Amino acid sequence: MKRGRKHILAALVALAFATVAMAQDPLPSWNDGPAKKAIVDFVARATKAGSPAFVPPEERIATFDNDGTLWAEQPIYFQLIFALDRVKALAPQHPEWKDKEPFASLLKGDVTGALAGGDRSILEIVMATHAGMTAAEFEKIVTDWIATAKHPKTGKLFTDMVYQPMLELLAYLRANGFKTFIVSGGGIEFMRPWTEKVYGIPPEQVVGSSIKTKYEFRDGKPVLVRLPEINFIDDKTGKPVGINSHVGRRPVAAFGNSDGDQQMLEWTQAGGRARLMMLVHHDDARREWAYGPESKIGTFSDSLMAQAKKNGWTIISMKNDWKRIFAFER
Amino acid sequence: MKRGRKHILAALVALAFATVAMAQDPLPSWNDGPAKKAIVDFVARATKAGSPAFVPPEERIATFDNDGTLWAEQPIYFQLIFALDRVKALAPQHPEWKDKEPFASLLKGDVTGALAGGDRSILEIVMATHAGMTAAEFEKIVTDWIATAKHPKTGKLFTDMVYQPMLELLAYLRANGFKTFIVSGGGIEFMRPWTEKVYGIPPEQVVGSSIKTKYEFRDGKPVLVRLPEINFIDDKTGKPVGINSHVGRRPVAAFGNSDGDQQMLEWTQAGGRARLMMLVHHDDARREWAYGPESKIGTFSDSLMAQAKKNGWTIISMKNDWKRIFAFER
Numbered sequence: 001m002k003r004g005r006k007h008i009l010a011a012l013v014a015l016a017f018a019t020v021a022m023a024q025d026p027l028p029s030w031n032d033g034p035a036k037k038a039i040v041d042f043v044a045r046a047t048k049a050g051s052p053a054f055v056p057p058e059e060r061i062a063t064f065d066n067d068g069t070l071w072a073e074q075p076i077y078f079q080l081i082f083a084l085d086r087v088k089a090l091a092p093q094h095p096e097w098k099d100k101e102p103f104a105s106l107l108k109g110d111v112t113g114a115l116a117g118g119d120r121s122i123l124e125i126v127m128a129t130h131a132g133m134t135a136a137e138f139e140k141i142v143t144d145w146i147a148t149a150k151h152p153k154t155g156k157l158f159t160d161m162v163y164q165p166m167l168e169l170l171a172y173l174r175a176n177g178f179k180t181f182i183v184s185g186g187g188i189e190f191m192r193p194w195t196e197k198v199y200g201i202p203p204e205q206v207v208g209s210s211i212k213t214k215y216e217f218r219d220g221k222p223v224l225v226r227l228p229e230i231n232f233i234d235d236k237t238g239k240p241v242g243i244n245s246h247v248g249r250r251p252v253a254a255f256g257n258s259d260g261d262q263q264m265l266e267w268t269q270a271g272g273r274a275r276l277m278m279l280v281h282h283d284d285a286r287r288e289w290a291y292g293p294e295s296k297i298g299t300f301s302d303s304l305m306a307q308a309k310k311n312g313w314t315i316i317s318m319k320n321d322w323k324r325i326f327a328f329e330r
Numbered sequence: 331m332k333r334g335r336k337h338i339l340a341a342l343v344a345l346a347f348a349t350v351a352m353a354q355d356p357l358p359s360w361n362d363g364p365a366k367k368a369i370v371d372f373v374a375r376a377t378k379a380g381s382p383a384f385v386p387p388e389e390r391i392a393t394f395d396n397d398g399t400l401w402a403e404q405p406i407y408f409q410l411i412f413a414l415d416r417v418k419a420l421a422p423q424h425p426e427w428k429d430k431e432p433f434a435s436l437l438k439g440d441v442t443g444a445l446a447g448g449d450r451s452i453l454e455i456v457m458a459t460h461a462g463m464t465a466a467e468f469e470k471i472v473t474d475w476i477a478t479a480k481h482p483k484t485g486k487l488f489t490d491m492v493y494q495p496m497l498e499l500l501a502y503l504r505a506n507g508f509k510t511f512i513v514s515g516g517g518i519e520f521m522r523p524w525t526e527k528v529y530g531i532p533p534e535q536v537v538g539s540s541i542k543t544k545y546e547f548r549d550g551k552p553v554l555v556r557l558p559e560i561n562f563i564d565d566k567t568g569k570p571v572g573i574n575s576h577v578g579r580r581p582v583a584a585f586g587n588s589d590g591d592q593q594m595l596e597w598t599q600a601g602g603r604a605r606l607m608m609l610v611h612h613d614d615a616r617r618e619w620a621y622g623p624e625s626k627i628g629t630f631s632d633s634l635m636a637q638a639k640k641n642g643w644t645i646i647s648m649k650n651d652w653k654r655i656f657a658f659e660r
Contacts, residue, residue, distance in 0.1 A: 215570045
C-alpha cells in the first residue's frame with residue numbers, strides 16, 4: 001500500500017474509534033445521580049468553545065487528594081503501614097529500639113500503643129524510616145514494598161485499593177484536555193514511584209509533603225541524601241501553597257475527602273468562572289468503611305459538610321454514587 | 331462537504347505540513363558545527379526505538395537554565411533591573427528609604443553603590459520589592475513590567491532579548507517528545523507570567539528560587555500572601571534538589587551557562603544512558619557580550635571549563651555556533 005493511503009486509513013480508523021468511545025459511557029462505575037451529573041455538566045461547559053464557562057486547554061488543571069480520595073485510607077494511612085513495616089525490617093540494625101518508644105511498642109505488635117504519642121510518635125517513626133538514605137534508594141524501597149505488601153483487611157495489594165470510579169474520572173478529565181495532579185498530605189516521594197502506573201499521573205504532576213534533601217557525592221557519584229528534617233507539609237492551608245509552588249496556576253476542578261482538603265477547594269472556587277469542587281464521603285460500611293467527624297484518619301467534620309452545602313460543593317456518596325468501589329469487586 | 335470528507339482533508343493537510351516541516355532544518359539559526367551536531371545526534375539516538383540509547387517518551391525531560399542560557403543577563407540579571415524599577419516606583423510610599431542603604435544610593439541613580447553591600451543588599455532590595463503583596467498582585471506587577479520595560483543598552487523589550495537558537499532548540503526537543511523545563515536561580519513567580527508565551531514553557535514546568543507564601547483570607551477571599559522570607563534557592567547544589575522536588579525524574583538533557591549550572595549537568599550525566607549536557611559560552615562581544623571567569627553575573631570559571639572538557643559536555647560558542655543571536659537581528 002502506498003504511504004499516503006496508509007495514513008488516511010490510520011486517520012479513519014482513529015476517527016472511528018474516537019466516535020465509538022464518545023458514544024460509550026465514560027463513567028460506567030458511577031450511578032446516575034447528582035455527582036455524576038455535576039461532573040458531566042462541568043466538563044461539557046468547560047470544553048464548549050464560545051461558552052461563558054469555557055476553559056482554555058492550558059488552564060484545565062484538576063487536583064486530587066490521594067488518601068481517601070483516590071485510594072482507601074483505613075484502618076490507617078497506607079504510608080503509615082509502610083513506615084511500620086520498615087521499622088520491623090530495620091529493627092535488627094537498631095537494637096536500641098527495643099527500649100525506646102514508639103519503636104518498643106511497635107516491635108511488640110502494639111500499634112495503638114506506639115501511636116499513643118500522637119504526631120510526635122508518627123514523626124519519629126517517619127524520620128527513622130524515610131530519611132538517611134539517597135532518593136534513589138528510597139525509591140527502590142517504596143517500589144519493592146508497593147509491589148508485594150498486602151492490605152491487613154482485604155489481603156489485596158495497596159494499589160488494588162484504588163477507587164475504580166475515580167480512575168474513570170481521571171481518564172475522562174484527561175480525555176477532555178485536563179491535566180490531572182495529585183495534591184496530597186502524603187509523602188511526595190512515597191507516591192511518585194507508582195502513581196504513573198496506577199493513576200496515569202506522572203511524577204512531575206505529584207505534589208505532596210516532603211523532607212529536605214542534600215546534594216553530595218558518594219563513591220564519586222552525585223546523590224540526593226534524604227535528611228531527617230521536614231521541608232513542607234502539603235495539608236490544609238499548605239495545599240494552596242503547594243499548588244502555587246508546583247503548578248503555578250489555580251485549579252478549575254478539585255477533589256478531596258476530608259478537612260485537609262477544605263482550603264484546596266476554597267482556593268479552587270475563588271478562581272471564579274466554571275469550577276468543580278467535590279468531596280468523597282465515606283458512607284459505605286458494607287463495601288468500604290463508614291467514617292466522618294469522629295475519625296482521626298480522614299476527618300470529615302460537620303463544619304466541612306456545612307461549608308460544602310453553603311458553597312455548592314458536590315458530595316460524592318460512595319454508597320449511592322458508586323456502582324462499584326474497587327476493580328476487584330465484580 | 332460531508333463531515334467525514336472534511337476530516338480526511340484536514341488530516342491530509344496536517345500530514346503535508348508535517349512532511350514539509352521535517353524536511354526543513356529545525357535549527358536554522360545554528361551554524362553547522364560540533365554543537366548542532368551534538369544536539370541532532372542525541373535526539374536521533376534518544377528517539378530511535380530499539381536503539382540502546384532510546385529514551386521512552388515519558389522520560390524525555392530537558393532542563394534549561396534561564397539567565398544567560400535562554401535570555402541575556404547583562405549588564406545585570408533582568409530580575410534585578412525589575413527590582414530596581416520597583417524601588418523607584420515604591421519610593422513615594424517609603425520616605426525612610428532616602429536615608430537607608432541600599433535604597434538611598436539607588437534612588438540617587440548610583441546602582442553600583444547600592445549593590446556594594448553584595449548579597450545582603452540584593453536580598454534587601456528583593457524582599458522590599460517581591461514580598462508584602464498577594465501572589466496575584468505580584469503576577470500583575472510582573473506582567474505589566476515585562477510588557478513595557480526596555481533593556482538599558484538595546485532599548486528592546488526584555489522578552490526580545492531571548493536567544494533565537496535556543497527557541498528553536500526548545501521547539502525541536504518538544505517536537506521530538508521532550509518535556510522542556512526551566513530550572514533557574516531566578517524567581518519562580520517572576521518567570522511564570524511570561525514563559526508560556528515567550529518560550530512555550532507552561533508555569534507548571536518552571537522551577538526557580540522562591541520566597542514563602544501564606545494562605546489567608548482578605549476581604550472574604552482566600553489569597554496567598556508573599557512573605558519576606560526565603561523558601562528555596564534554586565542554584566548550584568539547589569538545582570538537582572529543585573529538579574527532584576518539581577520534576578521527580580532525572581533529566582536526560584540539561585543546558586546552562588555558568589558555575590550555577592554545574593551540579594544540574596553532573597546530576598543529569600550521572601543518570602547514565604544517552605545524555606546531553608551543554609553550556610552556552612558568552613564569547614561574542616560584538617553581537618552580545620563576552621564574559622567568563624571574571625564576571626560576577628554568569629561566572630564561567632576555568633574549573634567549569636575543565637570539567638566540561640573532562641566530562642564531554644558540549645560548549646556552545648555564541649560566536650561560532652549561532653548564525654543569529656536575537657530574532658531582532660535580521
